[in-house]
Amino acid sequence: MHESLGQILITTILSGNFVLAMFLGMCPFMGVTHSVKVAFPLGLATTFVIWMASLSAYLLNLVLIPFHMEYLQLICYITVIAAAVQLVEMFVKKQSPELFRALGIYLPLITTNCAVLGVALFQTAREYDFWQSMVFALGGGVGFTLALTLLASVRERVRFSKVPNAMMGTALTLMLAGVLSLAFMGFAGLGGGE
Amino acid sequence: MSNPPGMKAPTNWEEFIEGLWKRNPIFVMVLGMCPTMAITTTAINSISMGLATTFVLAASCWMVSLLRAHIPKEVRIASYIVIIATFVTVVDYAIQAISLDLYEALGAYIKLIVANCLVLGRAEAHAARFKPVASALNATGMGLGFTLGLFMIGGVRELIGMGSLFGISLFGANYQPWVVMILPPGGFFVMGLWLMVFALVRVRKDKAGATPGSAQTQAA
Numbered sequence: 001m002h003e004s005l006g007q008i009l010i011t012t013i014l015s016g017n018f019v020l021a022m023f024l025g026m027c028p029f030m031g032v033t034h035s036v037k038v039a040f041p042l043g044l045a046t047t048f049v050i051w052m053a054s055l056s057a058y059l060l061n062l063v064l065i066p067f068h069m070e071y072l073q074l075i076c077y078i079t080v081i082a083a084a085v086q087l088v089e090m091f092v093k094k095q096s097p098e099l100f101r102a103l104g105i106y107l108p109l110i111t112t113n114c115a116v117l118g119v120a121l122f123q124t125a126r127e128y129d130f131w132q133s134m135v136f137a138l139g140g141g142v143g144f145t146l147a148l149t150l151l152a153s154v155r156e157r158v159r160f161s162k163v164p165n166a167m168m169g170t171a172l173t174l175m176l177a178g179v180l181s182l183a184f185m186g187f188a189g190l191g192g193g194e
Numbered sequence: 195m196s197n198p199p200g201m202k203a204p205t206n207w208e209e210f211i212e213g214l215w216k217r218n219p220i221f222v223m224v225l226g227m228c229p230t231m232a233i234t235t236t237a238i239n240s241i242s243m244g245l246a247t248t249f250v251l252a253a254s255c256w257m258v259s260l261l262r263a264h265i266p267k268e269v270r271i272a273s274y275i276v277i278i279a280t281f282v283t284v285v286d287y288a289i290q291a292i293s294l295d296l297y298e299a300l301g302a303y304i305k306l307i308v309a310n311c312l313v314l315g316r317a318e319a320h321a322a323r324f325k326p327v328a329s330a331l332n333a334t335g336m337g338l339g340f341t342l343g344l345f346m347i348g349g350v351r352e353l354i355g356m357g358s359l360f361g362i363s364l365f366g367a368n369y370q371p372w373v374v375m376i377l378p379p380g381g382f383f384v385m386g387l388w389l390m391v392f393a394l395v396r397v398r399k400d401k402a403g404a405t406p407g408s409a410q411t412q413a414a
């Protein structure tokens with residue numbers, strides 16, 4: 001049960017990648033990966049929210065557990081996440097309006113990104129301490145950005161290829177994601193594994 | 195069904211049937227992908243997850259619809275999320291009480307129903323605009339459609355990946371299971387293949403339906 005920080009970092013980025021191995025955050029993975037220019041900033045924004053969520057989940061647990069109010073965990077987490085997303089939204093809108101427009105609905109949707117809530121839930125379930133949680137969140141965010149950027153680059157490449165009619169659209173994206181996921185399975189065992 | 199035929203208002207039956215197939219949440223709207231991929235390793239898991247989501251969806255859509263006149267527009271998303279989170283907590287504890295095995299198999303993904311875009315999407319797109327009964331029915335239909343989609347993916351993955359269905363071995367001892375199907379990539383591949391099959395059917399139907407009018411009746 002005692003994992004070193006380096007192990008956690010490598011596991012969450014590669015072999016236990018949030019998107020490709022744990023299926024968290026599929027909606028933006030399918031939705032905004034049409035170009036690297038959009039996918040990468042969204043990855044960064046999500047990384048920040050994930051990190052905020054992890055930090056606040058850790059702090060909330062300090063309050064909830066001594067008072068035996070674990071049943072409020074879910075409601076507290078999601079409310080804090082919604083607030084954090086609002087913050088990021090305001091920041092992006094102010095810093096770069098064109099990016100804000102490109103991200104569109106997917107920016108507020110970070111709230112319902114399973115990866116964000118997932119980090120909070122998994123770190124609680126695995127009883128990580130403070131630094132482990134922080135590294136877990138960082139690795140998760142970097143892994144998410146990596147997966148998004150990779151899929152976006154692949155999709156940019158196949159855009160001009162001849163694809164059978166039946167495979168156009170979502171079906172093709174899913175197949176590409178499957179191949180990526182297969183490739184990431186090659187990392188299994190890195191970082192100590194299970 | 196007893197609705198008077200007003201201004202093309204959909205009847206309760208139409209509300210219910212909409213999500214089952216015509217606008218299936220998984221295959222047509224492509225919503226709620228995280229649980230779709232993550233827990234569809236066996237048929238049983240898929241169906242339980244589907245039913246849990248159906249409950250949350252129906253209950254929260256009903257609640258949102260009841261409160262729709264009282265929730266200010268600016269804070270509606272946050273309010274919906276809190277309503278949804280409440281019902282998910284109920285389901286989470288209920289499953290824990292009913293079957294510990296199932297609870298462990300589904301893991302954190304029960305709690306992650308909160309972050310299922312399908313639930314929030316329906317609350318925003320349907321429940322906030324229609325009457326409680328209509329939106330509860332619509333949500334139930336959507337939920338069952340979601341369950342059906344999960345089962346279609348989970349069934350195939352269990353069948354190929356383990357050679358069994360509902361835990362019953364089908365192909366005998368000599369069957370060499372195709373393990374990759376129950377590993378993460380399998381989820382992407384099976385879902386992609388289903389979408390491909392539907393696209394093929396659609397293309398074929400469009401060709402057959404080139405003679406006007408007959409396409410829809412044949413499809414049934």
